[in-house]
Amino acid sequence: MPRIAIVGPEAGEIVLTGPIQLRILEDGSTTGHRLGLGEIVVAPHTAGPPQHRHAQHDEGFYVVRGTVRFTVGEESHDAPAGSLVMVPPGAPHTFANPGDEPAVVLNTFTPDLYVQYFRDLRAFAEQAGRPPQGGEITEIMARYHTEPATTYAGDDTPAAEPRTTDVQVGDVAVRLEERGTGRPVLLLHGGAGPASVAGLATLLAARGTRVLTPVIPGFDGTPAAGDVADVPGLARLFRQLLGALGVSDVLVAGNSVGGWIAAQMGVDEQAARDTGDASAHRVGRLVLLDAVGITVDGHPITDLSAVPPDKLPDLVFHSPDRFRVDPSLLPPERLTAMQGNAAALNRYAGDPYMHDPALRARLEAVRLPVRVLWGESDGVAGLSYGRAYAAAFAGENDEGAEFTVVREAGHQPQLEQPERVADLVLGRGITG
Structure with missing residues (x-):
């Protein structure tokens, strides 16, 4: 009989701590690596990562609590609780919490490629005694066909995509x-x-x-x-x-x-x-x-x-x-x-x-x-x-x-x- 996974509110794998916390709820081992799932908690008035784009996986964000500001190229969109944001490969994006309360987001990866990226961030921080920065993040992103988004064409397509x-x-x-x-x-x-x-x-x-x-x-x-x-x-x-x-x-x-x-x-x-x-x-x-x-x-x-x-x-x-x-x-x-x-x-x-x-x-x-x-x-x-x-x-x-x-x-x-x-x-x- 196929195995099911049940992850309780205190379970899961904590891979990021600090102003942005990430708990992996499904790392792909139950889904045949078709889907990865995480819970993100963003502290008030906290910006997310620099804009970036993925080449080989879709990413989804379902806002459970608070309001999350998504930036895509040069445009920003505020997404209140109950909103779903889907990001296809190649789209530049980042997020932030502009509000006064923590924001909670359900984060999906299809396939589960990007789960390992967050584990690599954690491993770097544990070994170096500090979070990765600048080019260090760029290198870790590159392992998972992801890169920073730096410039954009007039049709909102990044020139460096x-x-x-x-x-x-x-x-x-x-x-x-x-x-x-x-x-x-x-x-x-x-x-x-x-x-x-x-x-x-x-x-x-x-x-x-x-x-x-x-x-x-x-x-x-x-x-x-x-x-x-x-x-x-x-x-x-x-x-x-x-x-x-x-x-x-x-x-x-x-x-x-x-x-x-x-x-x-x-x-x-x-x-x-x-x-x-x-x-x-x-x-x-x-x-x-x-x-x-x-x-x-x-x-x-x-x-x-x-x-x-x-x-x-x-x-x-x-x-x-x-x-x-x-x-x-x-x-x-x-x-x-x-x-x-x-x-x-x-x-x-x-x-x-x-x-x-x-x-x-x-x-x-x-x-x-x-x-x-x-x-x-x-x-x-x-x-x-x-x-x-x-x-x-x-x-x-x-x-x-x-x-x-x-x-x-x-x-x-x-x-x-x-x-x-x-x-x-x-x-x-x-x-x-």
């Missing part, structure tokens, strides 16, 4: 998220998947750029790309993607394996320019964030596939406790997605692991503007490896690539120092 399409490139359908307008930026994720660069994509779009974020085939449940089985193949695929989109002089930025792909795209771009190939000038400049791919004697790349999950944050982050997640608390869907991403990464990792022995010598021919950014605490590929990477490039004036250390960051500096990294990606000497 991701627009997802499948772009046909030869025989491959490339999943592409696009944000913002302006000069194009191709942003390539690493082995942590598209969510690891979603927050950076939002910040870059808010700074007046058109951010193109493709999903590496095989990640996030996308199909593998047929004969594309290595990084040079991915580099060719993404240069062809730029041609299919009709863009040129693109700033290509990538993290980790994404940086490796970006470096190879630079090699291919230089070859096209040197030979007068019709595909020349699709790539204008490169930004590599803790890239892998070259061989540096005495500085091997850590094989993360052999590292226990609970030890990964120690190698990847400057402040690892901010990013520890108990796998036993993750919903099955996220665990499956993580396993799929790991399998996709291994498809492209090469042999030896994360190295192309010929790449470093080929970088000497690249005369594009290049900036190499490196987290000071990268335990996957250390600072000496990063300096060797920068020195391998010829650069615009045969002076190599510009090398910048990102303080208080590790292998994914865009997660620990998002605002700083966004400024560096678009900094002087890169956008020229």
Whole structure:
């Protein structure tokens, strides 16, 4: 017989305390993860989170007591007790209690994806001794396909809202998220998947750029790309993607394996320019964030596939406790997605692991503007490896690539120092 759940008034799971309290009444375990349910209590005269939007779940708010002010883009609506507010994916929103008494709201998530977000907030606060702030919240949101809403178009659609399409490139359908307008930026994720660069994509779009974020085939449940089985193949695929989109002089930025792909795209771009190939000038400049791919004697790349999950944050982050997640608390869907991403990464990792022995010598021919950014605490590929990477490039004036250390960051500096990294990606000497 199917199991039912009964949650009493003093039961449930408390995940948020303080001026905004959240009690999880249904975490999806009874509903097959089709529905999550929480009770929110908002103290008088308390504002909610910054406006944000979800990409993969609907959210509902039923006001049980008090009056809640919902802000959607640039409009506000006061909802008294008995009101229901439904928020579809992509809609910017936040809430506040403008009244003199606590407001009580029944909060729904369909599917239950966002329940784990609140657990991650609680885990961060317990480990750090304080609630997450700013870019820390952005990173946690990104794990659940959610991002801040910063600007809005005239039709109340946020300018930075991701627009997802499948772009046909030869025989491959490339999943592409696009944000913002302006000069194009191709942003390539690493082995942590598209969510690891979603927050950076939002910040870059808010700074007046058109951010193109493709999903590496095989990640996030996308199909593998047929004969594309290595990084040079991915580099060719993404240069062809730029041609299919009709863009040129693109700033290509990538993290980790994404940086490796970006470096190879630079090699291919230089070859096209040197030979007068019709595909020349699709790539204008490169930004590599803790890239892998070259061989540096005495500085091997850590094989993360052999590292226990609970030890990964120690190698990847400057402040690892901010990013520890108990796998036993993750919903099955996220665990499956993580396993799929790991399998996709291994498809492209090469042999030896994360190295192309010929790449470093080929970088000497690249005369594009290049900036190499490196987290000071990268335990996957250390600072000496990063300096060797920068020195391998010829650069615009045969002076190599510009090398910048990102303080208080590790292998994914865009997660620990998002605002700083966004400024560096678009900094002087890169956008020229």
